[in-house]
Amino acid sequence: MTQPPTEDRPGEFDIIREIFAPLSESQPGAFNLTDDAAILKAPPGTELVMTKDAMVSGVHFLASDDPGHIARKLLRVNLSDLAAMGATPMGYLLAAFWEQGTSIDWIRGFAEGLKQDQQAFSIGLLGGDTVTTSGPQSFSLTAIGNIPDQKVLRRKGARPGDLLVVSGNIGDGALGLKALRGELEFLDPEDLSFLADRYHLPQPRLTLGRALHDIASSCLDISDGLMADTGHICETSSLAAVLEVENVPLSMAAKNVLAHDKAYLTSILTGGDDYELAFTLPARFESRLPDLSTQAQTKLTPIGRMEEGTGVRAINNGVEMAVSTPGWRHF
Numbered sequence: 001m002t003q004p005p006t007e008d009r010p011g012e013f014d015i016i017r018e019i020f021a022p023l024s025e026s027q028p029g030a031f032n033l034t035d036d037a038a039i040l041k042a043p044p045g046t047e048l049v050m051t052k053d054a055m056v057s058g059v060h061f062l063a064s065d066d067p068g069h070i071a072r073k074l075l076r077v078n079l080s081d082l083a084a085m086g087a088t089p090m091g092y093l094l095a096a097f098w099e100q101g102t103s104i105d106w107i108r109g110f111a112e113g114l115k116q117d118q119q120a121f122s123i124g125l126l127g128g129d130t131v132t133t134s135g136p137q138s139f140s141l142t143a144i145g146n147i148p149d150q151k152v153l154r155r156k157g158a159r160p161g162d163l164l165v166v167s168g169n170i171g172d173g174a175l176g177l178k179a180l181r182g183e184l185e186f187l188d189p190e191d192l193s194f195l196a197d198r199y200h201l202p203q204p205r206l207t208l209g210r211a212l213h214d215i216a217s218s219c220l221d222i223s224d225g226l227m228a229d230t231g232h233i234c235e236t237s238s239l240a241a242v243l244e245v246e247n248v249p250l251s252m253a254a255k256n257v258l259a260h261d262k263a264y265l266t267s268i269l270t271g272g273d274d275y276e277l278a279f280t281l282p283a284r285f286e287s288r289l290p291d292l293s294t295q296a297q298t299k300l301t302p303i304g305r306m307e308e309g310t311g312v313r314a315i316n317n318g319v320e321m322a323v324s325t326p327g328w329r330h331f
């Protein structure tokens with residue numbers, strides 16, 4: 001920041017000391033955000049797992065979204081990638097590109113959101129960077145976790161005959177964005193706010209990821225869209241997937257959207273913002289799904305099967321769906 005601090009307008013280092021340093025309290029290696037970098041030890045017998053996702057106003061969130069929600073989603077989408085690898089969160093690094101003129105209240109609201117979710121997910125701030133930009137509000141977060149040696153879940157590893165299983169419900173995030181944009185005015189207010197909440201606050205499936213260590217043959221989180229991300233398992237595992245669309249788990253709100261207009265099925269299957277896990281399961285483990293579901297406190301639904309070949313085919317009650325765009329692409 002180039003502006004000098006005044007009594008009522010804190011400067012860059014006031015913001016770091018007063019707003020961000022308290023978020024690093026649980027991390028002794030962050031040195032209270034007073035050093036050039038942080039240190040972190042992996043517990044004995046574990047490996048570090050690292051992931052980074054960015055969020056940009058107008059691309060990943062709406063400029064009108066609550067700053068606390070934006071912060072929590074930023075943390076949660078990264079935790080979702082740790083969950084997909086089967087990892088346990090430890091710490092995170094944050095780069096904030098504040099749009100010039102951002103108010104201190106907005107920054108405080110953002111940090112409040114981080115504080116709330118740090119406690120919920122047992123993770124703390126390790127460091128980062130604070131800059132301003134003439135572009136839109138943007139953030140990048142690097143989450144670091146650990147996993148016992150040799151336990152990592154990969155996108156690669158699915159075998160022909162494995163079941164394709166998803167956690168939670170699919171499509172709520174994409175429909176939530178439509179709800180916030182005023183496109184689903186036919187829904188009642190409870191459904192609208194349920195879907196908006198699902199867009200704002202995904203639920204990273206960390207307990208599930210850890211429970212899948214010796215069970216899943218491959219795993220990822222669904223961020224771009226169910227069809228596109230299933231395609232990633234197919235590509236890295238050199239297989240095809242057949243998706244039984246009628247088995248895709250839906251919330252009551254999503255069912256109400258479909259009852260109004262079946263065309264929303266494409267948004268559900270390809271819209272992304274799900275942050276549920278999709279994993280492949282050797283058929284001999286199918287009987288373990290109810291226990292896994294109880295342990296992970298999420299619904300687990302088999303929605304298809306892996307086969308020899310390439311690509312994802314979506315079959316809706318026996319009829320193959322033509323899907324031109326399987327998910328979100330930045331380019």
Ligand SMILES: Nc1ncnc2c1ncn2[C@@H]1O[C@H](COP(=O)(O)OP(=O)(O)O)[C@@H](O)[C@H]1O
Nearest residue numbers: 050051052053077080081084220221222223224
């Ligand atoms: N700019 C980049 N530099 C290095 N690695 C990247 C970059 N962009 C994406 N990746 C890597 O490419 C892979 C796929 O990225 P992405 O689709 O964004 O993953 P995800 O959807 O799980 O967040 C990941 O391993 C990610 O770390």
Ligand SMILES: Cc1ncc(C[n+]2csc(CCOP(=O)(O)OP(=O)(O)O)c2C)c(N)n1
Nearest residue numbers: 053058059060061062223224271272273328
């Ligand atoms: C305002 C707004 N428009 C569109 C979307 C939809 N969207 C934007 S990026 C994206 C995919 C996920 O983001 P990405 O940066 O690709 O995360 P990753 O897959 O790397 O985890 C989706 C579904 C959104 N979330 N918010």
Ligand SMILES: [Mg+2]
Nearest residue numbers: 052053054223
């Ligand atoms: Mg990414």
Ligand SMILES: [Mg+2]
Nearest residue numbers: 081084221223
């Ligand atoms: Mg991912």
Ligand SMILES: [Mg+2]
Nearest residue numbers: 053077081223
């Ligand atoms: Mg991601």
